[in-house]
Amino acid sequence: MERRPLAGQESTQRRPVERVGELALLARIRARVTAAGSSPSVRLGIGDDCALVSVKPGEEVAVTTDFSIAGRHFEIAWHPPEAIGQRVLARGLSDLAAMGARPLAAFLSLGLPKELAGSSKPRSAKSPAGTSWIDRFYDGLLALAAEFHTPLAGGDLAESPIAAADIVLLGAVPAGKALLRSGARPGDAIYVTGSLGGAAAGLEILRELARVRKGSRAGGANTRGNMKETLYRHLYPQPRVKQGLWLAKRGFAAAAIDLSDGLSTDLAHLCDESGVAAEVDGGALPVTAGATLEQAIHGGEDYELLFTARPNTHLPRKIAGVAVTRIGQVVKRSAKQPIVTLITAEGRQALEAQGWEHFA
Amino acid sequence: MERRPLAGQESTQRRPVERVGELALLARIRARVTAAGSSPSVRLGIGDDCALVSVKPGEEVAVTTDFSIAGRHFEIAWHPPEAIGQRVLARGLSDLAAMGARPLAAFLSLGLPKELAGSSKPRSAKSPAGTSWIDRFYDGLLALAAEFHTPLAGGDLAESPIAAADIVLLGAVPAGKALLRSGARPGDAIYVTGSLGGAAAGLEILRELARVRKGSRAGGANTRGNMKETLYRHLYPQPRVKQGLWLAKRGFAAAAIDLSDGLSTDLAHLCDESGVAAEVDGGALPVTAGATLEQAIHGGEDYELLFTARPNTHLPRKIAGVAVTRIGQVVKRSAKQPIVTLITAEGRQALEAQGWEHFA
Numbered sequence: 001m002e003r004r005p006l007a008g009q010e011s012t013q014r015r016p017v018e019r020v021g022e023l024a025l026l027a028r029i030r031a032r033v034t035a036a037g038s039s040p041s042v043r044l045g046i047g048d049d050c051a052l053v054s055v056k057p058g059e060e061v062a063v064t065t066d067f068s069i070a071g072r073h074f075e076i077a078w079h080p081p082e083a084i085g086q087r088v089l090a091r092g093l094s095d096l097a098a099m100g101a102r103p104l105a106a107f108l109s110l111g112l113p114k115e116l117a118g119s120s121k122p123r124s125a126k127s128p129a130g131t132s133w134i135d136r137f138y139d140g141l142l143a144l145a146a147e148f149h150t151p152l153a154g155g156d157l158a159e160s161p162i163a164a165a166d167i168v169l170l171g172a173v174p175a176g177k178a179l180l181r182s183g184a185r186p187g188d189a190i191y192v193t194g195s196l197g198g199a200a201a202g203l204e205i206l207r208e209l210a211r212v213r214k215g216s217r218a219g220g221a222n223t224r225g226n227m228k229e230t231l232y233r234h235l236y237p238q239p240r241v242k243q244g245l246w247l248a249k250r251g252f253a254a255a256a257i258d259l260s261d262g263l264s265t266d267l268a269h270l271c272d273e274s275g276v277a278a279e280v281d282g283g284a285l286p287v288t289a290g291a292t293l294e295q296a297i298h299g300g301e302d303y304e305l306l307f308t309a310r311p312n313t314h315l316p317r318k319i320a321g322v323a324v325t326r327i328g329q330v331v332k333r334s335a336k337q338p339i340v341t342l343i344t345a346e347g348r349q350a351l352e353a354q355g356w357e358h359f360a
Numbered sequence: 361m362e363r364r365p366l367a368g369q370e371s372t373q374r375r376p377v378e379r380v381g382e383l384a385l386l387a388r389i390r391a392r393v394t395a396a397g398s399s400p401s402v403r404l405g406i407g408d409d410c411a412l413v414s415v416k417p418g419e420e421v422a423v424t425t426d427f428s429i430a431g432r433h434f435e436i437a438w439h440p441p442e443a444i445g446q447r448v449l450a451r452g453l454s455d456l457a458a459m460g461a462r463p464l465a466a467f468l469s470l471g472l473p474k475e476l477a478g479s480s481k482p483r484s485a486k487s488p489a490g491t492s493w494i495d496r497f498y499d500g501l502l503a504l505a506a507e508f509h510t511p512l513a514g515g516d517l518a519e520s521p522i523a524a525a526d527i528v529l530l531g532a533v534p535a536g537k538a539l540l541r542s543g544a545r546p547g548d549a550i551y552v553t554g555s556l557g558g559a560a561a562g563l564e565i566l567r568e569l570a571r572v573r574k575g576s577r578a579g580g581a582n583t584r585g586n587m588k589e590t591l592y593r594h595l596y597p598q599p600r601v602k603q604g605l606w607l608a609k610r611g612f613a614a615a616a617i618d619l620s621d622g623l624s625t626d627l628a629h630l631c632d633e634s635g636v637a638a639e640v641d642g643g644a645l646p647v648t649a650g651a652t653l654e655q656a657i658h659g660g661e662d663y664e665l666l667f668t669a670r671p672n673t674h675l676p677r678k679i680a681g682v683a684v685t686r687i688g689q690v691v692k693r694s695a696k697q698p699i700v701t702l703i704t705a706e707g708r709q710a711l712e713a714q715g716w717e718h719f720a
Contacts, residue, residue, distance in 0.1 A: 022718040047541070048540055049424060049456075049458035049616075050531065051422070052538055054535065061412070061413045061421055062411070063410055063413055063514060063528075064410040067470075067471055067516040069471055072519060098409035098410075099408070099412075105423070107425045107528070111429055158427045159719050160432065160522070164520065166425070166469040169410075175403075175414065181407070181408050256409075258409060357381045358381070359382050359477045
């Protein structure tokens, strides 16, 4: 992976930024996307009233939209612009991963204050992109898009008092083969990919770095070792697209969801849609090094996959290079029992959904 | 069409509004959408990581996103919430119309301040919707969605310091049959559907009404006759979906775009994509009663279709009940001539694009 900036390690040099209109911005984005090459699934990209996307016979189109708003989902003062761009796209790709869908195209509606939309001079004669906030935002988004062969096929640009980005992802999945939240049955085993809690731990470090910078305290946070890893987990999440495709292709997963709001919240969603309950073995949870059990259970934005499989399914230890861990089982739903029960050495306890809820 | 509120005619009675969380809001929207009935093109709607949409063999998927932001595209203080809902969806449907695409599904990412997301009591035991701002916004959006058989299949909800709505539309069009901006050739005749300038004239009335209310001046604006019509054109635009489908099916249009930014701007876009220039006959423009020629030329948001046809194409006077008017012709592009020339009794003049441009 390309070396990307960590928070607090950005250059403090400011280059002169000039303001440009929407049409010039659009032309620059279009030039960057065109330079990235064509895609067989996008017959017509940026520049018309709609983009045209094609699917293969027998495929359905999976569609997801995710809204990221400054002050809610990211902080202009905390997050490097590249990280915001990557995080915005990762949210959408992760939803495709949870359906077992192959990415077809991304669309971005972006609202920005004037000062973030300003352009700077191109880096070189060959590159249409400069080094202003919006250029660096697209750097992050387009780098992840390239990694997952997901062309940016359209969107909208608008001036806005706050930064707001709505990402739309289209994916393709053979009809009837999509991984749904509603497929879990009592007796299924529950699995997660990768490890949990890293993004929440990274967010804590980011908050601490912001406090340190604000208070002008000497030194600054230690971002070595595990802390650096968790910070990366937060800033540059990796959606599990390959793992979702692998599961859907083989029909190994009975139900799936991505962990965007946190295990306690997302597992409850899966149980609600399937009409079941779940027991989680606290000791089995793959906690990211540097994160706490609490962060692994309630922290969001890990973008791992949570899925269930019938008891007789034999899963490998790794799927497409990422570890898979059995963390519990699906049980019958009953009024007497919580939707999700956490089992630890201290006994059984109800696991209340503690993920983020807007307007709450 | 259902009777909908005009600005300044809303009830001033305020019912108690209670705050609800995102999940309760989502459940209510899902109940409303479910009550509207199922669609053959949406195999899976709200409630999973993605929606699943299917197209017929040989069809391509047309995709458009349009971002509407409070203070830029609408004003909470001026626009009835139903009108904001209808306008948000009309923008997206109009883009499908301009491609000649059949609407498949809509997705809405909505960011709202807490006070607009509050719920009120349901109107009746049968209806899950109340009379709060967000309920009335969805009233407008879902009414237009029903009119155009466009199910709301997903989206996102987030708390936001300002109201912002990103609408995503998916449509289907037989492969190779979409109406593109790039198909115009010198010699083509240029047509518009309906009439122009009404939405801009209506916006002027709305501004005047707002000034009157703000200044507490007696009386208020006259909204009878033409003025009422233009106000409706602004508040409750009707996308030309049927007309676009009619043109695409018969292969009558060589190039098309919808008039969202205004004739002077959108015709220039079409010319740019086709590598041509255009001459507009000012005397031929179908100006909406109550609007000025200036508003017909530069005013946006009429959501009529602008299209070109080869000179030997014989078009009827009306398409699906809406008048079609020849307004000019496509000519060769040359450095000596403006991209769009307006021809009036006073002679020829360059028509500069004067539509809205963000960040300008």
